[in-house]
Amino acid sequence: MFHWLEKNPFLFAVGVFLTVAFAGVVSILPSFAQTSRPVIGTTPYSTLELAGRQVYIKNSCNACHSQLVRPFKAETDRYGHYSLSGEYAYDRPFLWGSKRTGPDLMRVGNYRTTEWHENHMMNPAAIVPNSIMPGYAWMFKNIADIDTAYAEQLTVAGVFGVPYNKPVPMADGSTKTIKMGKTVEDARALALAEAKLVAADMKNQDVKDMVKNGKIPEIVALIAYLNSLK
Amino acid sequence: MNKLYLGAIVVTALMLFATYVSFDFKHGSSDIVNQLAILGAVILVIATIFVVVKYVRQMQTDTASGDLMEDNWDGVGEYDNPVPTGWAIVFLGTMIWGMWYYLVGYPVNSYSQIGEYNEDAAALNKKFEEKYKNLKGDELVNMGESVYLSNCSACHGLSADGIDGQAADLNVRLEKKVVKHVIENGSSNNLVSEGMSMPDRNGLFNANTNALITDAEIDSVASYVANGFKGNEAGAKVFAGTCAACHGADGKGMEFVAPNIASFDSSLVVNVVANGKKGAIGTMPKITVLNKKQKEAVAAYVQSISK
Numbered sequence: 009m010f011h012w013l014e015k016n017p018f019l020f021a022v023g024v025f026l027t028v029a030f031a032g033v034v035s036i037l038p039s040f041a042q043t044s045r046p047v048i049g050t051t052p053y054s055t056l057e058l059a060g061r062q063v064y065i066k067n068s069c070n071a072c073h074s075q076l077v078r079p080f081k082a083e084t085d086r087y088g089h090y091s092l093s094g095e096y097a098y099d100r101p102f103l104w105g106s107k108r109t110g111p112d113l114m115r116v117g118n119y120r121t122t123e124w125h126e127n128h129m130m131n132p133a134a135i136v137p138n139s140i141m142p143g144y145a146w147m148f149k150n151i152a153d154i155d156t157a158y159a160e161q162l163t164v165a166g167v168f169g170v171p172y173n174k175p176v177p178m179a180d181g182s183t184k185t186i187k188m189g190k191t192v193e194d195a196r197a198l199a200l201a202e203a204k205l206v207a208a209d210m211k212n213q214d215v216k217d218m219v220k221n222g223k224i225p226e227i228v229a230l231i232a233y234l235n236s237l238k
Numbered sequence: 239m240n241k242l243y244l245g246a247i248v249v250t251a252l253m254l255f256a257t258y259v260s261f262d263f264k265h266g267s268s269d270i271v272n273q274l275a276i277l278g279a280v281i282l283v284i285a286t287i288f289v290v291v292k293y294v295r296q297m298q299t300d301t302a303s304g305d306l307m308e309d310n311w312d313g314v315g316e317y318d319n320p321v322p323t324g325w326a327i328v329f330l331g332t333m334i335w336g337m338w339y340y341l342v343g344y345p346v347n348s349y350s351q352i353g354e355y356n357e358d359a360a361a362l363n364k365k366f367e368e369k370y371k372n373l374k375g376d377e378l379v380n381m382g383e384s385v386y387l388s389n390c391s392a393c394h395g396l397s398a399d400g401i402d403g404q405a406a407d408l409n410v411r412l413e414k415k416v417v418k419h420v421i422e423n424g425s426s427n428n429l430v431s432e433g434m435s436m437p438d439r440n441g442l443f444n445a446n447t448n449a450l451i452t453d454a455e456i457d458s459v460a461s462y463v464a465n466g467f468k469g470n471e472a473g474a475k476v477f478a479g480t481c482a483a484c485h486g487a488d489g490k491g492m493e494f495v496a497p498n499i500a501s502f503d504s505s506l507v508v509n510v511v512a513n514g515k516k517g518a519i520g521t522m523p524k525i526t527v528l529n530k531k532q533k534e535a536v537a538a539y540v541q542s543i544s545k
Contacts, residue, residue, distance in 0.1 A: 011309075079351055079352055079354075079355035080355065080358075081355070081358050081359050081362050084355075084359070084527075085527055086388075086527065087527070088526060088527055090352075090355065118523060118524075118526060119389075119523050119525060119526075119527075120392075120393075120523065121393075121520060121521045121522070121523055122520075122521070123404065123520040123521070124392070124393055124404070127401075127404050134401070135392065135393075135401060135404070136392060137396060209520065209521065
Protein backbone atom coordinates (compact mmCIF):
# COMPACT_ATOMS: atom_id res chain seq x y z
CA MET A 9 0.00 0.00 0.00
CA PHE A 10 2.81 2.40 0.90
CA HIS A 11 5.37 1.08 -1.54
CA TRP A 12 5.46 4.40 -3.33
CA LEU A 13 6.40 6.13 -0.03
CA GLU A 14 8.96 3.54 0.93
CA LYS A 15 10.58 3.91 -2.48
CA ASN A 16 11.13 7.66 -1.87
CA PRO A 17 13.37 7.79 1.19
CA PHE A 18 13.77 11.56 1.07
CA LEU A 19 10.03 12.20 0.87
CA PHE A 20 9.53 9.65 3.63
CA ALA A 21 12.07 11.42 5.87
CA VAL A 22 10.35 14.76 5.25
CA GLY A 23 6.99 13.19 6.09
CA VAL A 24 8.35 11.73 9.33
CA PHE A 25 9.86 15.07 10.26
CA LEU A 26 6.61 16.93 9.59
CA THR A 27 4.56 14.45 11.63
CA VAL A 28 6.88 14.53 14.64
CA ALA A 29 7.31 18.30 14.42
CA PHE A 30 3.54 18.85 14.31
CA ALA A 31 3.04 16.63 17.34
CA GLY A 32 5.73 18.57 19.16
CA VAL A 33 4.26 21.94 18.25
CA VAL A 34 0.73 21.11 19.41
CA SER A 35 1.87 19.51 22.64
CA ILE A 36 4.64 21.92 23.69
CA LEU A 37 3.66 25.38 22.47
CA PRO A 38 0.26 25.83 24.18
CA SER A 39 1.58 25.05 27.66
CA PHE A 40 4.71 27.10 27.00
CA ALA A 41 2.60 30.06 25.91
CA GLN A 42 0.40 29.61 28.97
CA THR A 43 3.22 29.63 31.52
CA SER A 44 5.28 32.37 29.91
CA ARG A 45 2.36 34.81 29.83
CA PRO A 46 2.85 37.60 32.40
CA VAL A 47 1.14 36.95 35.72
CA ILE A 48 -1.58 39.49 36.49
CA GLY A 49 0.13 42.26 38.43
CA THR A 50 3.49 41.88 36.71
CA THR A 51 4.42 45.17 35.09
CA PRO A 52 7.23 46.08 32.68
CA TYR A 53 10.20 47.90 34.18
CA SER A 54 10.25 51.69 34.04
CA THR A 55 13.30 53.43 32.59
CA LEU A 56 14.82 54.07 36.03
CA GLU A 57 14.17 50.51 37.20
CA LEU A 58 15.81 49.12 34.05
CA ALA A 59 18.83 51.33 34.67
CA GLY A 60 18.89 49.93 38.23
CA ARG A 61 18.67 46.43 36.85
CA GLN A 62 21.76 47.14 34.75
CA VAL A 63 23.54 48.34 37.91
CA TYR A 64 22.48 45.08 39.58
CA ILE A 65 23.92 43.06 36.71
CA LYS A 66 27.03 45.22 36.41
CA ASN A 67 27.93 44.62 40.06
CA SER A 68 27.15 40.90 39.77
CA CYS A 69 24.57 40.98 42.55
CA ASN A 70 23.16 37.82 40.96
CA ALA A 71 26.37 35.95 41.81
CA CYS A 72 25.37 35.96 45.49
CA HIS A 73 21.63 36.67 45.44
CA SER A 74 19.05 34.50 43.73
CA GLN A 75 15.68 35.72 42.47
CA LEU A 76 13.75 32.51 42.68
CA VAL A 77 11.58 31.45 45.61
CA ARG A 78 11.14 27.69 45.49
CA PRO A 79 7.88 26.05 46.58
CA PHE A 80 9.08 24.90 49.98
CA LYS A 81 7.41 25.94 53.22
CA ALA A 82 10.72 27.13 54.66
CA GLU A 83 11.21 29.47 51.72
CA THR A 84 7.69 30.81 51.41
CA ASP A 85 7.70 31.53 55.16
CA ARG A 86 10.79 33.61 54.70
CA TYR A 87 10.38 35.26 51.30
CA GLY A 88 6.68 35.11 50.45
CA HIS A 89 4.83 33.32 47.65
CA TYR A 90 6.86 30.93 45.50
CA SER A 91 7.89 32.28 42.10
CA LEU A 92 5.77 31.74 39.00
CA SER A 93 7.29 31.60 35.54
CA GLY A 94 5.02 34.40 34.31
CA GLU A 95 6.55 36.76 36.85
CA TYR A 96 9.74 36.78 34.78
CA ALA A 97 7.92 37.74 31.58
CA TYR A 98 9.70 41.10 31.37
CA ASP A 99 13.09 39.92 32.67
CA ARG A 100 15.63 39.88 29.88
CA PRO A 101 17.68 38.03 30.94
CA PHE A 102 16.14 36.52 34.07
CA LEU A 103 18.35 36.78 37.16
CA TRP A 104 17.49 33.54 38.93
CA GLY A 105 21.06 33.03 40.05
CA SER A 106 22.33 29.68 41.17
CA LYS A 107 23.82 30.42 44.57
CA ARG A 108 22.54 32.02 47.72
CA THR A 109 25.44 33.55 49.57
CA GLY A 110 23.00 36.29 50.51
CA PRO A 111 19.23 35.99 50.80
CA ASP A 112 16.86 35.67 47.88
CA LEU A 113 15.73 39.02 46.45
CA MET A 114 12.70 37.94 44.41
CA ARG A 115 10.29 39.90 46.66
CA VAL A 116 12.67 42.19 48.52
CA GLY A 117 10.46 45.19 47.66
CA ASN A 118 7.82 43.83 50.01
CA TYR A 119 9.86 43.93 53.18
CA ARG A 120 12.73 46.37 52.73
CA THR A 121 12.50 50.10 52.23
CA THR A 122 14.40 52.82 50.42
CA GLU A 123 15.98 54.03 53.67
CA TRP A 124 17.06 50.52 54.57
CA HIS A 125 18.74 49.91 51.20
CA GLU A 126 20.45 53.29 51.41
CA ASN A 127 22.03 52.50 54.77
CA HIS A 128 22.71 48.90 53.88
CA MET A 129 24.37 49.46 50.50
CA MET A 130 26.79 51.94 52.06
CA ASN A 131 27.91 49.57 54.83
CA PRO A 132 26.04 46.28 55.19
CA ALA A 133 27.84 45.19 58.37
CA ALA A 134 26.54 48.27 60.18
CA ILE A 135 22.96 47.10 59.63
CA VAL A 136 23.37 43.34 59.73
CA PRO A 137 26.16 42.30 62.10
CA ASN A 138 28.32 39.48 60.67
CA SER A 139 27.18 40.26 57.13
CA ILE A 140 29.92 39.43 54.64
CA MET A 141 28.42 41.60 51.91
CA PRO A 142 30.81 44.37 50.86
CA GLY A 143 29.78 48.04 50.80
CA TYR A 144 28.97 49.63 47.45
CA ALA A 145 29.96 53.23 48.17
CA TRP A 146 30.70 54.05 44.52
CA MET A 147 27.05 53.64 43.63
CA PHE A 148 26.40 56.87 45.54
CA LYS A 149 28.71 58.73 43.12
CA ASN A 150 28.47 56.96 39.74
CA ILE A 151 25.80 58.25 37.41
CA ALA A 152 23.22 55.72 36.18
CA ASP A 153 23.02 55.06 32.45
CA ILE A 154 19.49 56.17 31.62
CA ASP A 155 20.09 56.36 27.86
CA THR A 156 21.02 52.69 27.59
CA ALA A 157 17.99 51.75 29.68
CA TYR A 158 15.82 53.72 27.29
CA ALA A 159 17.43 51.95 24.32
CA GLU A 160 16.60 48.64 26.00
CA GLN A 161 12.99 49.75 26.52
CA LEU A 162 12.68 50.71 22.84
CA THR A 163 14.12 47.36 21.80
CA VAL A 164 11.92 45.16 23.97
CA ALA A 165 8.83 47.21 23.13
CA GLY A 166 9.56 46.90 19.41
CA VAL A 167 10.83 43.33 19.22
CA PHE A 168 8.88 41.55 21.97
CA GLY A 169 5.84 43.81 22.23
CA VAL A 170 6.40 44.66 25.91
CA PRO A 171 3.33 46.78 26.78
CA TYR A 172 4.75 50.21 27.52
CA ASN A 173 2.26 53.09 27.48
CA LYS A 174 -0.54 50.53 27.59
CA PRO A 175 -2.76 49.61 30.52
CA VAL A 176 -1.52 46.48 32.30
CA PRO A 177 -4.01 44.59 34.52
CA MET A 178 -3.28 44.52 38.23
CA ALA A 179 -4.31 41.98 40.87
CA ASP A 180 -7.02 44.21 42.35
CA GLY A 181 -8.78 44.65 39.00
CA SER A 182 -7.39 48.10 38.25
CA THR A 183 -4.87 48.81 35.52
CA LYS A 184 -1.50 50.46 35.61
CA THR A 185 0.34 52.11 32.75
CA ILE A 186 4.13 52.09 32.67
CA LYS A 187 5.28 55.06 30.66
CA MET A 188 8.07 55.06 28.12
CA GLY A 189 9.36 58.35 26.70
CA LYS A 190 8.81 59.19 23.03
CA THR A 191 12.30 60.63 22.76
CA VAL A 192 15.41 60.13 24.84
CA GLU A 193 14.84 63.57 26.45
CA ASP A 194 11.37 62.39 27.47
CA ALA A 195 12.82 59.21 28.94
CA ARG A 196 15.41 61.18 30.93
CA ALA A 197 12.68 63.44 32.30
CA LEU A 198 10.53 60.44 33.30
CA ALA A 199 13.47 58.75 34.98
CA LEU A 200 14.34 61.93 36.84
CA ALA A 201 10.76 62.37 38.05
CA GLU A 202 10.85 58.82 39.42
CA ALA A 203 14.30 59.34 40.89
CA LYS A 204 12.99 62.37 42.79
CA LEU A 205 10.36 60.20 44.48
CA VAL A 206 13.03 57.73 45.57
CA ALA A 207 15.45 60.44 46.69
CA ALA A 208 12.70 62.04 48.80
CA ASP A 209 12.86 59.00 51.09
CA MET A 210 16.66 59.04 51.24
CA LYS A 211 18.84 60.77 53.82
CA ASN A 212 22.21 61.12 52.02
CA GLN A 213 22.48 64.84 51.22
CA ASP A 214 24.92 64.36 48.31
CA VAL A 215 22.51 62.00 46.59
CA LYS A 216 19.60 64.36 47.19
CA ASP A 217 21.60 67.27 45.74
CA MET A 218 22.61 65.27 42.68
CA VAL A 219 19.02 64.33 41.94
CA LYS A 220 17.96 67.92 42.51
CA ASN A 221 20.52 68.97 39.89
CA GLY A 222 19.16 66.50 37.39
CA LYS A 223 21.75 63.75 37.85
CA ILE A 224 20.72 60.24 38.88
CA PRO A 225 23.28 58.29 40.90
CA GLU A 226 23.34 54.51 40.46
CA ILE A 227 22.10 53.93 44.00
CA VAL A 228 18.80 55.67 43.22
CA ALA A 229 18.24 53.53 40.13
CA LEU A 230 19.20 50.37 42.03
CA ILE A 231 16.83 51.16 44.89
CA ALA A 232 14.02 51.85 42.40
CA TYR A 233 14.72 48.43 40.89
CA LEU A 234 14.87 46.64 44.25
CA ASN A 235 11.65 48.31 45.38
CA SER A 236 9.97 47.06 42.20
CA LEU A 237 10.76 43.42 43.08
CA LYS A 238 7.50 42.26 44.62
CA MET B 239 26.03 -33.18 25.79
CA ASN B 240 27.68 -30.70 23.50
CA LYS B 241 29.95 -27.74 24.11
CA LEU B 242 27.03 -25.33 24.53
CA TYR B 243 25.57 -27.07 27.58
CA LEU B 244 29.01 -27.47 29.10
CA GLY B 245 29.72 -23.75 28.65
CA ALA B 246 26.32 -22.88 30.15
CA ILE B 247 27.01 -24.96 33.26
CA VAL B 248 30.44 -23.38 33.71
CA VAL B 249 29.07 -19.83 33.33
CA THR B 250 26.19 -20.57 35.72
CA ALA B 251 28.56 -21.92 38.32
CA LEU B 252 30.89 -18.95 37.95
CA MET B 253 28.05 -16.43 38.26
CA LEU B 254 26.55 -18.16 41.27
CA PHE B 255 29.99 -18.22 42.86
CA ALA B 256 30.43 -14.48 42.14
CA THR B 257 27.01 -13.84 43.68
CA TYR B 258 27.99 -15.81 46.75
CA VAL B 259 31.27 -13.94 47.12
CA SER B 260 29.72 -10.52 46.68
CA PHE B 261 27.04 -11.30 49.27
CA ASP B 262 28.24 -10.75 52.81
CA PHE B 263 26.70 -13.75 54.58
CA LYS B 264 28.41 -12.95 57.85
CA HIS B 265 26.59 -9.66 58.34
CA GLY B 266 23.59 -9.70 56.10
CA SER B 267 22.11 -13.20 56.09
CA SER B 268 19.55 -12.51 58.82
CA ASP B 269 17.98 -9.61 56.93
CA ILE B 270 14.86 -10.65 54.95
CA VAL B 271 15.55 -8.01 52.28
CA ASN B 272 19.05 -9.37 51.75
CA GLN B 273 17.74 -12.92 51.58
CA LEU B 274 15.19 -11.90 48.96
CA ALA B 275 17.89 -10.10 47.01
CA ILE B 276 20.18 -13.13 46.89
CA LEU B 277 17.27 -15.37 45.93
CA GLY B 278 16.39 -12.94 43.13
CA ALA B 279 20.01 -12.92 41.95
CA VAL B 280 20.15 -16.73 41.81
CA ILE B 281 16.87 -16.95 39.89
CA LEU B 282 18.06 -14.25 37.49
CA VAL B 283 21.32 -16.10 36.77
CA ILE B 284 19.59 -19.43 36.11
CA ALA B 285 16.78 -17.92 34.02
CA THR B 286 19.22 -15.92 31.91
CA ILE B 287 21.38 -18.91 31.14
CA PHE B 288 18.30 -21.02 30.37
CA VAL B 289 16.85 -18.49 27.93
CA VAL B 290 20.19 -17.84 26.21
CA VAL B 291 20.82 -21.57 25.75
CA LYS B 292 17.30 -22.13 24.37
CA TYR B 293 17.65 -19.46 21.70
CA VAL B 294 21.19 -20.33 20.75
CA ARG B 295 20.00 -23.97 20.27
CA GLN B 296 17.09 -22.73 18.20
CA MET B 297 19.41 -20.69 15.95
CA GLN B 298 21.61 -23.73 15.48
CA THR B 299 18.87 -26.21 14.60
CA ASP B 300 15.78 -24.34 13.41
CA THR B 301 14.93 -24.16 9.73
CA ALA B 302 12.61 -21.62 8.17
CA SER B 303 9.20 -22.77 6.94
CA GLY B 304 5.84 -21.30 5.91
CA ASP B 305 4.50 -19.01 3.15
CA LEU B 306 6.27 -15.81 2.23
CA MET B 307 4.37 -12.54 2.14
CA GLU B 308 3.79 -10.80 -1.18
CA ASP B 309 6.03 -7.85 -0.38
CA ASN B 310 9.75 -8.37 -0.63
CA TRP B 311 12.58 -5.88 -0.42
CA ASP B 312 15.45 -6.55 -2.79
CA GLY B 313 14.83 -10.25 -2.39
CA VAL B 314 14.54 -10.13 1.42
CA GLY B 315 11.10 -11.45 2.39
CA GLU B 316 8.98 -12.03 5.47
CA TYR B 317 6.94 -15.10 6.49
CA ASP B 318 3.20 -14.75 6.70
CA ASN B 319 3.04 -16.40 10.15
CA PRO B 320 0.31 -15.57 12.69
CA VAL B 321 1.27 -13.25 15.57
CA PRO B 322 2.35 -15.27 18.65
CA THR B 323 -0.54 -15.33 21.15
CA GLY B 324 1.48 -14.18 24.17
CA TRP B 325 2.95 -11.32 22.25
CA ALA B 326 -0.48 -10.26 20.93
CA ILE B 327 -1.95 -10.24 24.46
CA VAL B 328 0.89 -8.09 25.79
CA PHE B 329 0.57 -5.76 22.79
CA LEU B 330 -3.18 -5.24 23.23
CA GLY B 331 -2.76 -4.97 26.99
CA THR B 332 -0.17 -2.25 26.54
CA MET B 333 -2.55 -0.32 24.28
CA ILE B 334 -5.37 -0.52 26.81
CA TRP B 335 -3.04 0.43 29.65
CA GLY B 336 -1.77 3.34 27.52
CA MET B 337 -5.31 4.66 27.03
CA TRP B 338 -6.02 4.37 30.74
CA TYR B 339 -2.73 6.04 31.69
CA TYR B 340 -3.24 8.87 29.21
CA LEU B 341 -6.85 9.58 30.14
CA VAL B 342 -7.06 8.63 33.83
CA GLY B 343 -3.81 7.43 35.35
CA TYR B 344 -1.64 10.45 34.72
CA PRO B 345 -4.15 13.31 34.92
CA VAL B 346 -5.82 12.03 38.09
CA ASN B 347 -2.85 10.75 40.02
CA SER B 348 -0.05 12.86 38.60
CA TYR B 349 2.59 14.33 40.84
CA SER B 350 3.04 18.06 40.90
CA GLN B 351 5.57 20.10 42.77
CA ILE B 352 2.96 22.69 43.69
CA GLY B 353 0.61 19.97 44.86
CA GLU B 354 3.28 18.62 47.16
CA TYR B 355 3.99 22.13 48.41
CA ASN B 356 0.30 22.75 49.14
CA GLU B 357 0.02 19.49 51.07
CA ASP B 358 3.21 20.21 52.98
CA ALA B 359 2.20 23.75 53.83
CA ALA B 360 -1.29 22.71 54.95
CA ALA B 361 0.11 19.95 57.15
CA LEU B 362 2.75 22.19 58.70
CA ASN B 363 0.27 25.01 59.29
CA LYS B 364 -2.08 22.62 61.02
CA LYS B 365 0.71 21.22 63.15
CA PHE B 366 1.82 24.73 64.07
CA GLU B 367 -1.70 25.75 65.07
CA GLU B 368 -2.25 22.68 67.21
CA LYS B 369 1.12 22.84 68.89
CA TYR B 370 0.96 26.52 69.77
CA LYS B 371 -2.77 26.95 70.32
CA ASN B 372 -2.42 27.72 74.01
CA LEU B 373 0.95 29.41 73.97
CA LYS B 374 1.14 32.04 76.70
CA GLY B 375 3.49 34.02 78.86
CA ASP B 376 7.22 33.39 78.58
CA GLU B 377 6.85 30.83 75.80
CA LEU B 378 4.97 33.34 73.66
CA VAL B 379 7.74 35.86 74.35
CA ASN B 380 10.35 33.26 73.36
CA MET B 381 8.58 32.62 70.07
CA GLY B 382 8.32 36.38 69.61
CA GLU B 383 12.03 36.75 70.12
CA SER B 384 12.90 34.25 67.41
CA VAL B 385 10.36 35.77 65.02
CA TYR B 386 11.78 39.19 65.87
CA LEU B 387 15.35 38.08 65.20
CA SER B 388 14.55 36.62 61.79
CA ASN B 389 12.04 39.19 60.54
CA CYS B 390 12.49 42.47 62.41
CA SER B 391 16.12 42.67 63.50
CA ALA B 392 17.33 43.58 60.00
CA CYS B 393 15.94 47.09 60.57
CA HIS B 394 15.26 47.41 64.31
CA GLY B 395 18.57 45.82 65.29
CA LEU B 396 19.49 42.82 67.40
CA SER B 397 19.02 44.83 70.60
CA ALA B 398 15.88 46.52 69.23
CA ASP B 399 17.51 49.96 69.51
CA GLY B 400 16.65 50.89 65.93
CA ILE B 401 20.34 50.94 64.80
CA ASP B 402 21.11 54.63 65.39
CA GLY B 403 17.73 55.96 64.42
CA GLN B 404 17.30 53.93 61.23
CA ALA B 405 14.15 52.32 62.65
CA ALA B 406 12.07 52.84 65.76
CA ASP B 407 13.76 52.13 69.10
CA LEU B 408 11.50 49.48 70.58
CA ASN B 409 12.97 49.71 74.07
CA VAL B 410 10.89 52.84 74.60
CA ARG B 411 7.30 53.44 73.52
CA LEU B 412 7.92 56.78 71.81
CA GLU B 413 10.94 58.96 71.17
CA LYS B 414 10.61 62.71 71.53
CA LYS B 415 11.20 63.44 67.84
CA VAL B 416 8.47 60.96 66.94
CA VAL B 417 5.94 62.62 69.26
CA LYS B 418 6.82 66.03 67.82
CA HIS B 419 6.52 64.76 64.26
CA VAL B 420 3.10 63.27 64.89
CA ILE B 421 1.77 66.40 66.59
CA GLU B 422 3.06 68.62 63.81
CA ASN B 423 2.03 66.46 60.86
CA GLY B 424 -0.82 64.39 62.21
CA SER B 425 -0.99 60.69 61.52
CA SER B 426 -2.98 58.79 58.98
CA ASN B 427 -1.70 55.36 59.94
CA ASN B 428 -5.14 54.22 61.13
CA LEU B 429 -3.56 52.31 63.97
CA VAL B 430 -6.80 51.58 65.78
CA SER B 431 -9.41 51.47 63.05
CA GLU B 432 -10.07 52.42 59.44
CA GLY B 433 -10.51 56.11 58.89
CA MET B 434 -9.46 57.28 62.36
CA SER B 435 -6.55 59.55 61.70
CA MET B 436 -5.02 62.13 63.98
CA PRO B 437 -5.17 65.78 62.82
CA ASP B 438 -2.01 67.82 62.40
CA ARG B 439 -1.19 70.78 64.65
CA ASN B 440 -3.83 72.94 62.97
CA GLY B 441 -6.48 70.64 64.40
CA LEU B 442 -5.12 70.34 67.93
CA PHE B 443 -6.67 72.72 70.45
CA ASN B 444 -5.33 73.24 73.92
CA ALA B 445 -8.40 73.43 76.18
CA ASN B 446 -6.38 75.26 78.85
CA THR B 447 -5.53 78.22 76.63
CA ASN B 448 -8.42 77.85 74.20
CA ALA B 449 -6.04 78.22 71.27
CA LEU B 450 -4.11 76.04 68.84
CA ILE B 451 -1.15 74.24 70.34
CA THR B 452 2.09 76.29 70.20
CA ASP B 453 5.69 75.35 69.48
CA ALA B 454 6.67 75.59 73.15
CA GLU B 455 3.72 73.46 74.17
CA ILE B 456 4.56 70.84 71.56
CA ASP B 457 8.10 70.67 72.87
CA SER B 458 7.07 70.28 76.49
CA VAL B 459 4.32 67.73 75.84
CA ALA B 460 6.69 65.73 73.62
CA SER B 461 9.26 65.56 76.43
CA TYR B 462 6.51 64.58 78.85
CA VAL B 463 5.23 61.72 76.66
CA ALA B 464 8.69 60.50 75.65
CA ASN B 465 9.74 60.55 79.30
CA GLY B 466 7.05 58.03 80.21
CA PHE B 467 4.42 60.54 81.45
CA LYS B 468 6.45 62.03 84.25
CA GLY B 469 8.69 64.97 85.14
CA ASN B 470 7.72 68.13 83.35
CA GLU B 471 4.61 69.78 84.91
CA ALA B 472 3.99 72.05 81.93
CA GLY B 473 3.91 69.06 79.57
CA ALA B 474 1.44 67.26 81.82
CA LYS B 475 -0.92 70.23 81.63
CA VAL B 476 -0.70 70.42 77.84
CA PHE B 477 -1.34 66.69 77.65
CA ALA B 478 -4.42 66.97 79.85
CA GLY B 479 -5.73 69.91 77.83
CA THR B 480 -4.98 68.64 74.32
CA CYS B 481 -4.20 64.95 74.02
CA ALA B 482 -6.14 63.33 76.85
CA ALA B 483 -9.47 63.82 75.08
CA CYS B 484 -8.59 61.00 72.68
CA HIS B 485 -5.57 59.25 74.16
CA GLY B 486 -7.01 59.16 77.70
CA ALA B 487 -5.71 60.86 80.83
CA ASP B 488 -3.09 58.15 81.33
CA GLY B 489 -2.21 57.91 77.61
CA LYS B 490 -3.53 54.37 77.38
CA GLY B 491 -5.70 55.24 74.42
CA MET B 492 -9.31 54.41 73.65
CA GLU B 493 -10.66 51.55 71.66
CA PHE B 494 -11.56 52.59 68.08
CA VAL B 495 -10.46 56.18 68.79
CA ALA B 496 -6.79 56.55 69.59
CA PRO B 497 -3.85 54.18 70.16
CA ASN B 498 -2.11 53.57 73.44
CA ILE B 499 0.87 55.93 73.65
CA ALA B 500 1.93 54.96 77.15
CA SER B 501 3.02 51.42 76.32
CA PHE B 502 2.96 48.92 73.47
CA ASP B 503 -0.23 46.93 73.57
CA SER B 504 -0.69 43.76 71.61
CA SER B 505 -3.29 45.00 69.13
CA LEU B 506 -1.16 48.03 68.27
CA VAL B 507 1.94 45.98 67.47
CA VAL B 508 -0.10 43.41 65.53
CA ASN B 509 -1.69 46.24 63.56
CA VAL B 510 1.63 47.88 62.69
CA VAL B 511 3.18 44.54 61.67
CA ALA B 512 0.16 43.71 59.51
CA ASN B 513 -0.24 47.10 57.83
CA GLY B 514 3.14 48.80 58.07
CA LYS B 515 3.38 52.49 58.83
CA LYS B 516 4.95 55.72 57.67
CA GLY B 517 6.16 58.21 60.22
CA ALA B 518 8.95 60.39 61.54
CA ILE B 519 11.65 57.79 61.02
CA GLY B 520 10.61 56.45 57.65
CA THR B 521 8.46 53.76 56.14
CA MET B 522 7.95 50.38 57.73
CA PRO B 523 6.72 47.80 55.22
CA LYS B 524 3.94 45.46 56.18
CA ILE B 525 5.21 41.99 57.08
CA THR B 526 3.05 39.52 55.18
CA VAL B 527 4.87 36.26 55.88
CA LEU B 528 3.86 36.04 59.55
CA ASN B 529 0.74 34.25 60.73
CA LYS B 530 -1.57 35.50 63.47
CA LYS B 531 0.14 33.68 66.31
CA GLN B 532 3.55 34.89 65.21
CA LYS B 533 2.33 38.49 65.15
CA GLU B 534 0.95 38.12 68.66
CA ALA B 535 4.25 36.61 69.71
CA VAL B 536 6.17 39.58 68.31
CA ALA B 537 3.80 41.88 70.18
CA ALA B 538 4.48 39.96 73.40
CA TYR B 539 8.22 40.20 72.79
CA VAL B 540 8.08 43.95 72.11
CA GLN B 541 6.02 44.42 75.27
CA SER B 542 8.54 42.41 77.26
CA ILE B 543 11.56 44.45 76.13
CA SER B 544 9.90 47.86 76.36
CA LYS B 545 9.19 47.55 80.07
